[in-house]
Amino acid sequence: MTDKSKIAARIRALRQKTVENGCTEEEAATAAVMVADLLAKYNLSVEECDLRENEFSRSEQVFDDPVGERLWKVADGIAYMIGVKYWSSRPGEKPSVSFFGFDHEVEIAGYMLDICRAAMLHYSDQLAHELRLMRPSLRRRKTHAFLDGMADRLRRRIRDLKPKQPTGKGLVVLRDSLIEAAMEDEGLNIKQGSARSSRDYEPDYGRGVAAADNVALNQGVGGPDADTLRLR
Numbered sequence: 001m002t003d004k005s006k007i008a009a010r011i012r013a014l015r016q017k018t019v020e021n022g023c024t025e026e027e028a029a030t031a032a033v034m035v036a037d038l039l040a041k042y043n044l045s046v047e048e049c050d051l052r053e054n055e056f057s058r059s060e061q062v063f064d065d066p067v068g069e070r071l072w073k074v075a076d077g078i079a080y081m082i083g084v085k086y087w088s089s090r091p092g093e094k095p096s097v098s099f100f101g102f103d104h105e106v107e108i109a110g111y112m113l114d115i116c117r118a119a120m121l122h123y124s125d126q127l128a129h130e131l132r133l134m135r136p137s138l139r140r141r142k143t144h145a146f147l148d149g150m151a152d153r154l155r156r157r158i159r160d161l162k163p164k165q166p167t168g169k170g171l172v173v174l175r176d177s178l179i180e181a182a183m184e185d186e187g188l189n190i191k192q193g194s195a196r197s198s199r200d201y202e203p204d205y206g207r208g209v210a211a212a213d214n215v216a217l218n219q220g221v222g223g224p225d226a227d228t229l230r231l232r
Contacts, residue, residue, distance in 0.1 A: 007042050008049040011035055015046075047171055054102040056182040059110045061097050066144060067120045068095040070151035074116045075099070077158035078109045083172070085179060087190045100188060101179050112217070116154050119215040120147060123208075141202065148198035149208025157217060 017023045017031035039045065063071060072088035075097040079086040084101030086109070099109045127146055131139045183190075199205055 004042060004044065005052050007038060008044060008052040011038050011044065011046075011049045012053060014038075048174060052178070054104070056101065056179070057103045057106045058098060058100045058186075058188075059106050061110065061113065063095045063097075063117075066147055067117060067124060070120075070147050071095070071097050071113060071117060073151040073155045074158065075109075075113060077155035078112050080159050081162045082109050082112075083175060083179075084109050085183065085190060100183055102175070112158070115217065116158075116215065119154075119212075120150050123150065123211045127204075127207075141199075142204045145199035145202030145204040146208040146211070148200065149205040149210075150212045151208075152198055152200070153209040153212035154215065154217075157212065157215075161217065 014031045014035045017028055019025055019028050023031070039049075061071075063069070072086075072095075075086045075088065078084075079099065082101070082105050084099045084105050086097060086099050088098070089096040097113060099106045101109070124143060124147060127143060128139070131142060134142075
């Protein structure tokens with residue numbers, strides 16, 4: 001724990017010394033003065049102290065299907081929108097997506113990925129039924145182009161959910177530095193390699209883009225307690 005994190009923890013403890021929590025008015029007033037002094041001395045804010053209280057976590061999801069092979073694109077959009085870090089499996093490995101960041105944000109990121117995966121599976125199942133009489137090579141080509149379109153469009157839609165003018169720029173810089181420091185402590189070093197290009201030249205790519213526009217993403221932003229997947 002860094003010195004600032006220790007001071008932030010002390011400030012949070014002092015802020016709990018209130019009349020409502022059983023302290024006398026004199027004790028509460030003394031604690032309030034100490035909080036103000038510490039904030040000024042160490043150039044901290046209450047928001048920064050609260051930010052430093054959050055724990056970090058890591059999640060990993062492993063897949064074994066054409067949908068999972070493209071979920072790294074969706075994860076890229078989610079990581080950008082929420083502010084977590086992500087990485088995916090290397091070529092030749094079983095497809096996987098990992099997130100790292102503050103506990104609650106990693107939970108939301110995983111939930112949003114689940115929403116998008118469910119939607120992609122839903123539409124790919126519909127497409128599979130439609131293409132069932134075609135030869136296998138043609139089915140694969142059309143399915144892969146469709147899923148590329150869905151994944152690319154979902155990534156763009158999710159990235160667009162991020163506010164254009166984020167508030168508290170200083171806190172954003174701080175949270176990023178805290179996450180990077182925590183990753184360094186755990187020996188995590190992200191190096192994303194080159195990615196396979198999308199089959200955007202295929203007609204079914206456009207169908208995938210259109211299907212992605214029917215996915216309601218608001219539940220993912222609300223977290224795992226929000227409603228289940230809805231398709232508009």
